[in-house]
Amino acid sequence: MKTAQLPPVRVLASVREQIESVLLEGETLSTFVEKAAVEAAQRRQAQQEFVARGRSSLAQARKSGKYxxxxxxxxxxxxxxxxxxxxxxxxxxxxxxxxx
Missing domain, CATH: 1.20.5 (Single alpha-helices involved in coiled-coils or other helix-helix interfaces)
Structure with missing residues (x-):
């Protein structure tokens, strides 16, 4: 699978130090940032799907009149x-x- 590069992220030195202080053994800053980005994207996708289901349910309720x-x-x-x-x-x- 082809890989792609995320844009560099500028943070305060204290933020970098905080992240580095919680890295697991063998974990790199890059893998931490990648994992955080993937998890954030998954959360947003789940939120969007939740909202879509709610809107669909509301439309169905309005259509049927059953609440x-x-x-x-x-x-x-x-x-x-x-x-x-x-x-x-x-x-x-x-x-x-x-x-x-």
Whole structure:
């Protein structure tokens, strides 16, 4: 895969020192900056997708005239969370039984 270069980033000496002080063993300043840029881009993409889903949902609600209260939405999320926790617990229990 071809690589590309990001523009140089000018920062205060104290910022560079702060970053260098938290580098992991074997990690370079360049890899740190690259990782930070990729993670920031991924966060922004996730935010944009979230907003797009919200706008789509709003448009669908306006079209259908069917809206849900915050209480209904929270109840549905709580139910899904409880089911996911139960499934995770069951998976942990099965894994533990297999080790014994």
């Amino acid at each position: 849900y209260s915050a209480a209904d939405a929270l109840e549905a999320m709580s139910t899904r969370l409880a089911a996911a926790r139960a499934a995770a617990q069951h998976s942990d229990d099965c894994a533990q039984d297999e080790r014994q």
